[in-house]
Amino acid sequence: MSCCCGKRKRVADCNSDEENYLHLNLNDASFYEYSDAQPKYSTDEIGQLCEGVSFTFTGKIAINCERFSINFMYKNETRDVALHINPRLPQNYIVRNTKVHDVWGREEVSSALPFLLRRGDRFAIQVFITDVxxxxxxxxxxxTEYSHRVPYSGVKHLEVKGDVEDVEMQRTIVQSYPQRLKESAARVIEEHLSAEMDEVDANAEEIISIPREWCLISAPAKISDNSSKTCQVSADQGLTLPYYGGITPKSLKEGRCLKIEGRVRLLPHSFYINLQQGQNIWPHPVIAFHLNPRFSQTSSGAIGKAVVCRNAWYDGSWAQEERSELDTNLRPGRTFCLAIVCSKDSFEVYVNHKFITEFKFHVKPDIVDTVYIQGDVKLWNVSLEPNPMIKGKNVRIYHNPIYTEEY
Structure with missing residues (x-):
């Protein structure tokens, strides 16, 4: 999870904010004038700014919208812009930038989040201030987050320009971020625990709920009638990312596993799964397990082995990262069934029933109440399942082959 932390250099610690800003690469800067120069919204009534202050801008995107911008501005002679948020709909990206003394800095455009703004739809953009x-x-x-290039304390004016209408702004002081809306609330993860005490045959095949037609790269608009999937789905019948799923507190314990079914995108860079406490981005949640496969590319362009990173966040910082280059069975365009198994003293990871790696507990797994998934995968289903014992043996169906005895 990307998040601000105290390890970053604070703007207030800089000797000269403008001097540091001018060290940025200005060659890539760009600026677009609007044919309608009048702001659609502007105000000087923003109050004193400090960490915890939040501004939420709402409105409707014009049916012919090309771009619009939200600007956090100084009221000096050059009308410096501390934060410029500029959605560009034809390009499907959102520019962030700063302007000092009529000079624009280096644009930031990257984000792991899919572009969520559509012509004719309403929007809600929240800007939350932290010290960094x-x-x-x-x-x-x-x-995304945008590091302060000039002190936010100098911001005295807000304006919205471009192809939007009915713009309103709400200023609040909040204890957590982001402000959840109906469409971004956590889903309820299905818990299939009724047969938890049952033993299973060693040769029993794993039940995969992904319908065959969804495995195709161009997924059809409808799924088969015999699919048992009950989760809310998007137009292509997959769970939307970023994915937040909620489980009952204290339900993740020894003998249970999280089962995640999906498909790797054709040109994957990475994805990650967080087993964490709460849905907040700020303050940073406690993360019992952070699993992050990062795909490598060979000289021929083929996707090779993955570097699998494991970590945990607690007591205000990340632990020592563990990483290994592994053959994970995760292949571009191919479906997968990934199980994160809660054993006696570690999380164990299996892909298509093959043991991949483990991560010793840093915090108790029963604090986990949220599953967060983001990156280069398409999701079909997430569920909490038992990890049953095999009949006549002292091992469970998912068991680490390194050990001769378990549990």
Missing amino acids: CYMISINGHHF
């Missing part, structure tokens, strides 16, 4: 960055959410989903 602005945090920006789109329609209730955390989008």
Whole structure:
């Protein structure tokens, strides 16, 4: 999870904010004038700014919208812009930038979040202030963070320009971020625990709920009638990312596992799964297990082995990262069934029933109440399942082959 932390250099610690800003690469800067120069919204009534202050801008995107912008501005002679948020709909990206003394800095455009703004739809953009960055959410989903290039204390004016209408702004002081909307609320993860005490045959095949037609790269608009999937789905019948799923507190314990079914995208870079406490981005949640496969690319362009990173966040910082280059059975365009198994003293990871790696507990797994998934995968289903014992043996169906005896 990307999040601001105290390890970053605070703007207040810089000797000269403008001097540090001018060290940025200015060659890539760009600026677009609007044919309608009048702001659609502007105000000087923003109050005193400090960490915890949140501004939420709502409105409707014009049916012919090309771009619009939200600007956090100084009221000096050059009308410096501390934060410029500029959605560009034809390009499907959102520019962030700063302007000092009529000079624009280096644009930031990257984000792991899919583009969530559509012509004719309403929007909600939240800008949350911390001491080291602005945090920006789109329609209730955390989008990105933008480090302060000039002090936010100098911001005295807000304006919205471009192809939007009915713009309103709400200023609040909040204890957590982002502000969740109906479409960004956590889903309820299905818990299939009724047969938890049953033993199973060693040769029993794993039940995969992914319908065959969904495995195709161009998924059809409808799924088969015999699919048992009951989760809310998007137009292509997959769970939308970023994915937040909620489980009953204290339900993740020894003898149970999280089962995640999906498909790797064709050109994957990475994805990650967090087993964490709460849905907040700020304050940073406790993360019992952070699993992050990062795909490598060979000289021929083929996707090779993955570097699998494991970590945990607690007591205000990340632990020592563990990483290994592994053959994970995760292949571009191929479906997978990934199980995160809660054993006696570790999380164990299996892909298509093959043991991949483990991560010793840093915090108790029963604190986990939220599953967060983001990155280069398409999701079909997430569920909490038992890890049953095999008949006549002292091992469970998912068991680490390194050990001769378990549990």
